[in-house]
Amino acid sequence: MGEVHMLVSPRGGRGRAAAAAPVVRRVIEQAGHMPVDISGSSAEESADAARAVGAAGAERLIAVGGDGTLNLAAQGVAGTGTALGIVPAGTGNDFARAFGLFGLSVEEAAAIALGSTRPVDAIRTDRQRWVTLSVTGGFSVDVNVRADRMRFPKGPSRYTVATLLTMPGLRHRELAVTVDGQRTELRSALFAVNNTRTFGGGMAICPDADPADGLIDVCAVGPASRTTMLRLLPKVFEGGHVGHRQVHMMRGRTVTIEGEMDLVGDGEEFGPAPIRLEVVPGALQIAAADPSPSTLS
Incomplete structure (x- = not known):
């Protein structure tokens, strides 16, 4: 049973991310994987946890939240080869829109987050931070x-x-x-x-x-x-x-x-x-x- 890491926004979408998290865990388990929640109590902790996941060569990280949560996940996995899944549960969800994920149910988005991947660009800043959107x-x-x-x-x-x-x-x-x-x-x-x-x-x-x-x-x-x-x-x-x-x-x-x-x-x-x-x-x-x-x- 392989591990699938999750990064959940505690405030994404005014609580929608927290409500979606149990559903995502269930989908991961039903697919035969073990969900591992790496969410921190602050943005800094979450970004550090994502960096640890990327540095360890983890297979996959799923961001549950909005564009800000996806950004935190990207700080760790950009340039590493770790697959990044998205369950849109924020306010804008603009990055998810670009990939046909906006408007899907949590179950549908979670299933796709476990599926095949495609290479996508990211923006590197001179502040040691990545931008996805x-x-x-x-x-x-x-x-x-x-x-x-x-x-x-x-x-x-x-x-x-x-x-x-x-x-x-x-x-x-x-x-x-x-x-x-x-x-x-x-x-x-x-x-x-x-x-x-x-x-x-x-x-x-x-x-x-x-x-x-x-x-x-x-x-x-x-x-x-x-x-x-x-x-x-x-x-x-x-x-x-x-x-x-x-x-x-x-x-x-x-x-x-x-x-x-x-x-x-x-x-x-x-x-x-x-x-x-x-x-x-x-x-x-x-x-x-x-x-x-x-x-x-």
Whole structure:
């Protein structure tokens, strides 16, 4: 009987992760494996436990929670060959969306988490931390902070409501983005450096991003008025903002962000800029629902 390690968020999805954990354990046991819960009492403890799992050459780690929990798991298994399964039980679950896992039952997601894997890129930062989904700054960080403090509504719509509530305080920052040595300066309301298409609970901020193409995508918006931002907001869910004259799209292997702003990485506070990001192709082995490109839409 092989061991399957689990990393469970104690607060993911306002308790959904904790509720999902017993179901995941049962699925693991029914598959003939032994579940081993490595969850720590803090993010630091959980990340350290994940690193120990990766360093030991464990076969598989399943993250039960949202994008933040997946990020903690990635700190340990990126670049190791340890398979990473995902049972989405957070608020945004944007990384899970990229692989056909969002909307599945816990049983379905857990079964897939025990299945075959595909190589997926990860983003390595100059802060000794990995990113699986995105690094954002500006208005998107203000929205993330507000959303984390809200109790209602639950689920991805919380980000939409938080966006509307934060809009009156919209402000611009001086931003410099360097992609593969090409520097762009602008006054930006927000930016996102993405490995996958979406952030913020399904907003397709970088609609052409592919987490297996060896590249990272950048979207910088600004300068833009509140009226323009409100008009762009509903379009973002389908990627319809691309092409607007205040929307700047870039793509490359290395990205440096400079400016006076705080950053959020995979939904968690990341400290202030500057930061340097580099894509590492195939750094993760993800257990996905469907390896076809259709799951990336």
